[in-house]
Amino acid sequence: MSNRPSIGQPISRLEGQMKVTGSAKYSGEYNTPGLLYGYVVNSTIVRGEIVSINTVDARALPGVIEIFTHDNRPSLAWFNMQYADMDAPPGSPFRPLHDNEIKYYGQPIALVVAETFELARFAASLVTVEYEEETFSTDIHVNLGKARAPKAGLATALKPPPPKPKGDFEEAYANSPVQASGEFFHGTEHHNPLELFTTTTIYEGEGKLTIYDKTQGTVNCQLYVGNVFGLHFKDVRVISPYVGGAFGAGLRPQYQLFMSVMAALELKRNVRVTLDRSQMFTFGYRPPTIQTTQFGANTDGTVTALNHEAFGQTSHFEDYTEVVVNWANMLYPAQNTLFKYNMVPLDVFSPLDMRAPGGSTGVHAIESTMDDLSYKLKIDPLQLRLINYSVDDVSMDRPYSSKELRQCYLQGAEKFGWSNRNPEPRSMRKGNKLVGYGMATGIWEAMTVPARAEAIITKEGKLLVSSAVTDIGTGTLTVMTQIAADELGLKMDDVTFSYGDSKMPFAPIQGGSFTVSTIGSAIKAAGKALRKKLFKKAADIDNSPFKNVAIEDVDFDNGNIILKQNPSVSLSFQEIVAANKGKQIRTINFSVPNVLKLKKYSRAAHSAAFVEVEVDEELGIVNVTRAVTAVAAGNIINPKTARSQILGGMIWGISKALREETITDHHFGKYMNTNLGEYHIPVHADIHELDVIFVDEKDEIVNELGSKGIGEIGLVAMPPAIANAIFHATGKRINQFPIHFDSLL
Template sequence: MDTNKTVGKPLSRLEGKAKVTGAAKYAAEYQVSDLLHGYIVGSPVTKGKITDIDITKAMAIPGVVEVISHLNRPKLAWFDLQYTDMDAPPGTVFKPLYDENILYNGQPIALVIASDFETARYASTQIIFQYSREAHQTCLEDHLDRSRAAKKGFATALKPPPPPPTGDFETAFENAAVKINAKYHHGTEHHNPIELFATTTVFEGDGKLTIYDKTQGTINNQLFIANVFGLHYKDVRVLAPFVGGAFGSGLRPQYQLFLCVMAALHLKRNIRVVLDRKQMFSFSHRPPAVQQLRFATDINGRLTALGHSTFAETSSFEDYTEPTSNWSHRLYPAPNTLFEQEVVPLDVPTPMDMRAPGGSTALHAIECTMDELAYKLKIDPLELRLINYSDMDPSSKKPYTSKALRECYLQAAEKFGWQKRSPEPGSMQRGNKLIGYGMATGIWDAFQFPARVKVMIDGEGKMVIDNATTDIGTGTLTVMTQIAADELGLSIEDVEFRYGDSKKPFSMFQGGSAITSSTGVAILVAARALRKKLLKKAAQMDGSPFKKSGEEEVFFGQGLMMLKKDPKVKVSLKDIIAFNKGVAIHTTQMGKPHMLKLKKYSLATHSASFVEVEVDRDLGTVKVTRAVTAVAAGKIINPKTAKSQILGSMIWGISKALYEETIMDAGLGKYINANLGEYHIPVHADIGELEVIFADEKDTLINELGTKGVGEIGLVGMPAAISNAIYHATGKRIYKLPVHFDELI
């Protein structure tokens, strides 16, 4: 039998060369003839109304074709209806150029269209707007009294409300032997993928559009455009074969897509709209949050009460929420619990999912509180986690399909050298640097979405797979090719995975660390159905030795179908297609979660992060010198791309803990560091030694592949581990993110 399996091997990315040589084309790079360029004008006013627009000077500039605002935009009946997308929260979706009302600073209020980008951008400065201003509210912590429960809607299936209370929390907390009452503050973060948001719309005529867009969901954007503009779905094609990072910002259709398509239909021309870096701060951010945690234990460290309340920002027009308070009880059991979560509507854009939404915010507060308990109890922080370890999900009382978190703790602790830790804060030094060790637990959902895949064997005996999913830099192309190759025993070179195209079979957006378990499972299901078709066709060949063979009696390898009991009896896939008169043999199948079976279980990935920091005694500066993260995520299809995902998440964890923060000016109602010069992110010199361990976790229940996602699990534990290491180094507990060095002086 063929043993040349590719699943489990550390293959390099198949598209890597195209990306590093510039051959890969992104949304703003496609060569389109007769192309006009659009530049979006954002509102300098945070809340109010536009009372007048004078475009005389702008229209007089050579090369300017049109200036579109709410005064002259095309009349769309769909503007007066509620339209939505797959990831929309409850509320009224923002409609660009809908009317004179300004809802937030930077809101698009006009689109300038010209022969080139520079002319359009210059013309935008020559438009004269008149405004009436209204009082605005943009700072979360100034308006916590306006909080309310989020409205229920579509998103609650993936974003459930906090679990109901259990026991008598207030009494248990009041009478507890050891307790912590702490408030955590998390600042605003903005998505800053390398690729700017951009759309190139090709007007094909007859209502047909080809759209190159930066998106995590081609079909999501196809449905959005068709619904908004009253087009047939089949007449709208969205392409996104290469996406330069997104991290959640591409889950929803962004406003440049709408404006670009509107202009293309209005002018019957090809249009490109690209946002500049500052405009990337006018949408798509992780909301600030305030969390109150009240944890209590008995004298031996066993948790007796868990209280977790969250206040988070949303916009004035949509109720975006992300599960935050939920996570405490999914990690640790306690008989008395109280979980609350509310949103505060403010005059800001609707926040969006950002890598590990809710989880990365929650786990920082949870794991820092556990660390504080450990010091108060004089118990090793790792030991406290093991004392409160649960093999089942405490919040649902259901067992996990698999949980190798204990193995993550032990393997990562050994690799890191946790046993060398001196327990007393401030007791470890290296020259002028205080040394700190910290650790934290990570947990994230193991999602699977329905996906539809077409698989075929062509006249050359090669395998072709079609699915609409994108690859946002995670290695999807490579991993899907590996899964497909193994199912028919082919080499990587004999498999082509075609993706990033809304014309191909259905895929949800790429998010939630779900695509390997979604599209990957669909490929497996479709490939196995294709094997049956190939065997049936081979059995019809003259003198076929496969006439009486069942599926369990054959195997595939090296482009051949062979009998298991006698591999010398074989037929090539190419010959089977030739017998089929050269017509490709194909099948289209749906992969989907086994909802009935999985209803009895809880689904999650787990991790453990261990961190060493150096804190300068005089300056208070912090450097993460080394870190180890161990991950339990079922079967790892490609250790190289999976490790890359975890390393990227760990670096983001460092960035979240020490660097990233968007600053809101309450008086102006705007972000004042909307650029990569002042929105700080780490560079190579800021990153120390990082190691990744994959715990051996076999999960035969979760899906046909036994996989769980790895995109987000590497992030959730890192910020807390860093904060805990800072406390160990300095004896100072910082209750906010990011940690500023001046707080340590």
């Protein structure tokens, strides 16, 4: 390997200049002659049937090409979603324009196609619809009686069901000298990435399509389009090199993809469909969830009983679930546990994974209850976590592959200055501000899934690596280039990583914090195979100095194969390719996790968040003045992009705790703040001193890179840490997110 490793170096994003100068093209920026524009018409009722759609006035406008509804849409090869969408929950998928039934407010019911976007939008406003309305229900609070557990057998490897009960929780809790309990709620949250959801479909003729889509999975969208429209997968190419944020919203194919492809195939024209901001509130979201907890402990702080129950919202047509209640026993080794998760079907669209799905929801309740317990015990909140620290995952009765959470606690506390905290609530002040310190633990599973990668040595001795994976702004391009460079002992300038194209080797959706571990492992596998191939080609050259040498006796460095014991003996990659009649040397490899090995261990990233808040005593306004998050996530491939990921999660934590919610008027069954003016997220003035620590953690089990995902772990601990800091500042424990100033007056 090279003596100049790229892994571990704080490399700036390779595409950064393109993004800030505007030369990076997004899905809505691929222009082509004769491009048509589509605008979607959405339903204005929650539940019922369409009696008629009047399109006469809209069609009369010069430049309107077609208006598609359920009455005139083309015949389609409808499908079983389980075979067409990697992220689909069990159930029956939503089918746009399938029939006249309305399932939720904002459902897409027509597509106007015109010569300009403005004309399509105006024509859409002229479409009138007659409905027959039915009664509906969208409020989880009044429908808990309809809750049901997920059906047996529907749980997947990525969303396991709650662990089975252990011991006797009821008796252990009843006999606990110290008890803490709570009811928790957070409302709907929408992803709201900056880039609007847009699909540009290029009709290549004879049913062949090139599709530029905002997505977190090019192969996923390729499968979807092929299955829905009855096309051969080879004739569908989905490209998505740049994505302006997604946070989970791009995991499933959204309906603008369907609309764009349908119109392009039927009209045999190039068609772009863009959803406006309000329409981005008409599909997936983080579901409203009600939680209850009951924790019991001995007077020495040992937690003996854990109960966590959750009710999450889903649609009537899909069983969307989250891993909400599984985390407590993964963190705290109580021997008496009872965990339940239930779904409440309502007249809404299906929820969708949103950064740290389930984890950021469940950890809020767990860590706020632990904080409550610490005050009742009169034990420092940090000390209570250390008292209940476990090296193993007792919920699964197996060890962690690695766990440096203790160091997260200790290093984070030291950096933050936790020892300066006065333990008494409402005891710390700064002028007219009440000051509070809060902390919480974070956990997120470390996963690796199968993927492929191709690696090629060119006649110039350069390395080309490719994968269909997207880069949703996390630094994937940069990190994969680093991994590939180190595998062949090259400088990063000599490596090109191509991605975001479904014609490239298979990649799963980008989510779940498994992209670096998954695609990185595939690149390592391809790099390892390419080294062997290069070395064999080198040994086969006439009069080769490596004729009787083992591969273990050579280094790959700066485009050369070098004999370790005599560095003057070498062959360059260029020479090897030249001896191969100038043909590129390539390999394509599948990386599959060793399931038999991995199932013996629990695998997770851990964190500890420490937060300071100031609360205006008269106005109740909360300000997060500083925060530190310490993270243990195995081998950090790029500390610079990794730090950015954690900072982004911390900022989202502030948003979740204090700002962010989609408000529903249940009389109308509709969201009321479908814009960035009223859907509140933090601005620069809300964000102050944030710091990140990466704790050293070696893990030889999770994957060959020793890496764990960091996309989610930066978020999960922040919201409860903020809530706990507010309690310390004010003496008021608020268990509903977001925490509004009026609840603190």
